[in-house]
Amino acid sequence: MTQFDDLLKEDQNYIWHPFTPFTDKANVLPVNKAEGSYLYLENGRKVLDIIASWWVNLHGHAHPEIAQAIYKQAQNLEQVIFAGFTHEPAIRLSKILVENLVQDTAFGKVFFSDNGSTAVEVAIKMALQYFFNKNEFNKLKIIAFEGAYHGDTFGAMSVGGRTPFNAAFNPLLFEVKFISIPTKDNLHRLLQTFETLTSDPSCAAFIFEPLVQGANGMNTYAAEHLDLLIEIAQKKEIICIADEVMTGFGRTGKLLASHYLKNMPDIICLSKGITGGFLPLGATVCKEKIAEAFYADALHKTFFHGHSYTANPLACAAACKSFEILERSTTQKQIEAIQEAHFSFIEKLQKNPLSEKYIKEIRHIGTILAIEINTKEYYSYFNEHRKLIYDFFLDKNILMRPLGNVLYLLPPYSTTVADLNYVYQQIEAFLTFLSKAE
Ligand SMILES: Cc1ncc(COP(=O)(O)O)c(C=O)c1O
Known part of the structure; x- marks a missing residue:
């Protein structure tokens, strides 16, 4: 043998x-x-x-430079609890993600997790708790695209298309309003449907893979059409979540697929290419106005979400180096x-x-x-x-x-x-x- x-x-x-x-x-x-x-x-x-x-x-x-960055970081600080403590690689990376990647001054905070699915889970929970913290307790409905894929955890599966991937769990997935991907032919009708759905006072968020649905056969659609949907949603204070787990970091020719849009989303989910493919890391970047709803000394407004390896220093060091190479x-x-x-x-x-x-x-x-x-x-x-x-x-x-x-x-x-x-x-x-x- x-x-x-x-x-x-x-x-x-x-x-x-x-x-x-x-x-x-x-x-x-x-x-x-x-x-x-x-x-x-x-x-x-x-x-x-x-x-x-x-x-x-x-x-x-x-890539030798990323390998070296991880090695150097590992000799100094490999991991530390991220509640009550912080570290330079995470701070450096957050600044890069907000200022150099997203490049929109409305964005303010980065929440770290472990992978694409958790970056999405965080975004969904952030959007829902944003309303909860503002005493808008009925804001619970989410709109998503048919055929979407946002990951394999339960929240991410729920906002994903109902496919054979998740058939075994269908009865347990929370209800989501699904709309078609916009095309020239369906646009007029779709905008009408979207107006109706977003007029429901319980509508909280709209989640999408901007410009290309990865797992759904690399299904592309026009930035102008997505812009129209975001505009309608944002006028009604509905949180727009761009899942850039696949599209981020130059994949679509720009640093973010959202950069093809006139209307920036409110929350952006990142993972996959973030560390150049070396280590698992998720990041959910949100506008300052979302984070503001969580500002309070008392624990009752706190975002109770966290993974043991949140903002792992090795992954953050790899991500900083990968971004330097990308630029x-x-x-x-x-x-x-x-x-x-x-x-x-x-x-x-x-x-x-x-x-x-x-x-x-x-x-x-x-x-x-x-x-x-x-x-x-x-x-x-x-x-x-x-x-x-x-x-x-x-x-x-x-x-x-x-x-x-x-x-x-x-x-x-x-x-x-x-x-x-x-x-x-x-x-x-x-x-x-x-x-x-x-
Ligand atoms: C758009 C999108 N979101 C989320 C995910 C889930 O990421 P992960 O596999 O890292 O959990 C994927 C994975 O393919 C994806 O393409």
Whole structure:
């Protein structure tokens, strides 16, 4: 038995992997190391990580400067309770998030947690308690988009679309008013529905993934349309929550997807890319007016939420360094190069005679490129093409974990145009494969 096989066997004996069915055959690959945009497997194979390991990696794996920042921090302060104590990396990071990332003077406070789901939980609880603290006890209803994905904890699942992901828990999820994603065709009707929903005095918050619904097949929609919805909501003092867990930190071509909007949301949820993909960290950034409702010496207005590792110093140090790298002109140029490469490929793909038959839609924003494959079934995570696409690309040493019949690129910013060209080439080869399979 090789080391590779030993690891697989032990893995199967002891580990329960996320979003992975149990099968008799091991269906995971042991990774030994990673560098830049590549993963190196235990058997020596080199795999291009074109989805930034579930959208977390920004500057490439094992970035030496971030590794060094964590090492330096670990020698000084690895962790400390964050109630009653504070530390320099958290203070530095909060200032960066408010001033350099969000860049809106109405924003004032950062609340730290552990991941994207908890950043969302915090946002929901913050919005609801904001009204509670102002003695508006009936403000409890939330509006969200159909097909939304905000995470796997109960609050985050509740504001997410009712999909097979959460079917087992449906009866336990709190009631949410779901609206369609805006399109040119439904806009007029949608705005009317939204006016009605937001006129309900019990309506408290509106939560959305700005401009692109990640898990829902990288489903994009227009900033102007979202702006109209936010404007209606904010006129009625409804708290607008932007879940930027996936879109934050340059993914859409701007630091935040919210920067494409005229109306900034009131609360922004961050995670994933925040530490450059090194350590788990969530941050919920809110406008000062939200925090003000919690100002009181007495405990009765306090936000009773906190995780043991809140604002972990190592994660904060990694996040500060990652942001420093993100702001560099070299990184900004890399982001632009990825966008331009996507543009050129889209033009090429549109000319490919197989596209008309096999591609339903091409969606693109910033560094994200998604291609929906035409299948008999509608889009669904469970679409039969999922495994076909995953296996096809893995066979070509590309980690492309499709969302059902949607294959997509969401690369680390270290990914070169040559790497991208290789993936584009394989996408065209996949179309040829589909045509031959008929
Ligand atoms: C928009 C959005 N929100 C929240 C989450 C949940 O983040 P986490 O998996 O870190 O809990 C995700 C994860 O994919 C996401 O895409």
